[in-house]
Amino acid sequence: MPNPRIKYYPVGNGDTSLISLEDNTTIIVDCNIRNCDGDDVYDVKEDLLKSVQYDNGVPYVDVFVLTHGDQDHCRGFKKHFYQGGPEKYSDKDRREGLIRVDTMWFSPMIAEQHSNEDEDAYQKEAERRLELHRNKDPKKDNPGNRIKIIGYDGNSDYKDLNHLRAVPGEIVTRFNDKDQSLFSIFIHAPFKEHLETLGDDKKNSTSIVFQARFKNNLFQVDFSTLAMFGGDSDHTSWCIILEKTKKYKNEHALKWDLFLSPHHCSWSFFNDRPQAENPEPKETSLQVLEFRRSGAKVIASSKKIEDDDNNPPHFEAKRQYVKKVSEGNFLNIATHNIVDGVPQPIVFEVTSQGIVKPKVALGTAKATGTAGLGIVNSPSTYG
Template sequence: MTATLTFHPLGNADCTRIDFANGQKMLVDYADMRNANDPFDKRVDLPDVLKADLRVAKRDNYDVVCFTHLDDDHCCGAGDFFWLDHAAKYQGEGRIKIKELWVPAAAILEDGCQDSARIIRQEARHRLRQGYGIRVFSRPKKLKDWLEKQGLSLEARAHLITDAGTCVPGYSKYGQEQVEFFIHSPFGWRQDDNGIIDRNQDSVVFQATFLENGRETYALFMSDIDCDSIDQMVKTTKRHGNEDRLLWDIFKIPHHCSYTAIGWEKGEDKTQPTEDVEWLCETQGRERHVMVSTSKPMPVKGSAEDKDVQPPHRQAGAYYKSVAREADGSFKVTTETPSIAKPKPIQIEITDRGARLLTISAIAGAASIVSAPARAG
């Protein structure tokens, strides 16, 4: 069995399912954004497709659910879908259990959050207090202070905390799961220096390294960080001699294809990258890679959408497309589809030749799969 990554069409929102080689399942974010009362809403019915997949696998749980940060487009509807231990009202038949919950430290520390963000925060706090089923990324001083207010010490919960620049314990590319996770963000020092929580910049960014028959394939999950944070990440990685930790064959484009993840000027037709973003995209991306924008379709120049401050930005899309062309790669948008059809998930298989893009036919559905050739060895 080989690993697969499935990116769901949710508009400007995220939910990626990762199926490991040994059958374990992981979700990176969960955002049920579809309006069931709108017949023209093309976003996927996320609870339905995820539960259908779990039924086939004969399971009612995920081994890992990672919320990269608590913006609504990364956690919407979580309180309706998951079995959560901190309150009985989030328990009952049909709810999906989480063996291990991954969150940034900001998700523990944030006060004043509401709706789905508050629900996930409460679950994360409960698990951290109890000392089970949780992985927290980074240990700013504020986390130490919060734990002490709970009558706990940082040392007592250190086994549940992973810092940037290290791998998540319990996962190995040489183990049955055939994958390891290297954490790039959040930086604990950044949260201490800034004094306030910035969900996007304090979000979880990681490289997943898959090993299939001796061949390594790399996936970078960039969450919603901007170019300043990417610059810091690149400089820090280079300073520690870890450039290989920023190699990628699969690139989950940051912040739904916003130009701010490339440079601070949108540009007329193409955003110009900062020096570090250019290095990350143009040097570290390997031949025949796949770039995935979890977003709405790229706007047409001069359209109302083109003038919107919110992503996706066609200038950013133009930059990523140019990067893909130079590497004989692919640039894919999760919600880009002909007007007569609903978008299908983007699925990538990890093979012994690299990342293999699977395209599900919009007409025939899941029964028809056409594969792009894997990147050559």
């Protein structure tokens, strides 16, 4: 069986990450699938269709985790993911490569502030599924109708569906109706305090935050890899996460090998914006970074980080990360691996000794050209 992999897609200032487990289970965390008519944008959708599993020709992800509903975390959901009863998935849907989401992870707290059509679509699909479960519809547990409620309720009351709920402090080991023995997720946020949070950044601070935990065999004492995902969570969230996790003696859930820098390497992880007015990073944020393990890496899923005042990505934020993990372990997706001018995904393979780059794929001596070749798609001139 292949080792698990974590893939961070190049999507500019936005997040799209794909976790692939040994049994080919796939978990997508957010999506920012942009229009790739041009040559300078990596075709995330095409890669997703190659990476996910198929059920009778229907592409599907096992779990979709939407950390929060900002456009740069759910762009393309409406266009590229199937919505509606899975039994109605049509040949047309298949031709268009609509990806079925077998299980949605849905946070009621972030659901009430939708401000874009992709978020609307996610919300509507979640409500369709919740209704099936509430009505005890016989189809409610079919792939494509499954849903997991993450965190606490906002204005809507889903207490009757508490059996579908996981709250901060819980460890989830069952994904898409299947128990995983070597993979789990520790949920950090959103927590109850977020309900009282007000202000412009409410949506960001109520992001789902979790630690993805990998093992390679059952006999391992410690984890092979710990990957932290936090959407756009800000320093106040991380302050509470730190406090609560310590309070409940769950420090193990703070450790990380991979840290997807929140809000696309924004200063908001370190302190309030603008940085000029709040130049010092909060001690609690720095403490979070201290939970890194040997060889840990920070991923900046953002545009190229320049030495300017832009935020995100923020140059001083990068400097703070680099201070902790070294320049070589701070990876900006926009610049890390460029092929023909197009940023490529950053992929890590999980081994029992931690993360490594995936092994080099071997070729063959025999070869044929494919339709995708540049020379095929451009005119030739001969003298």
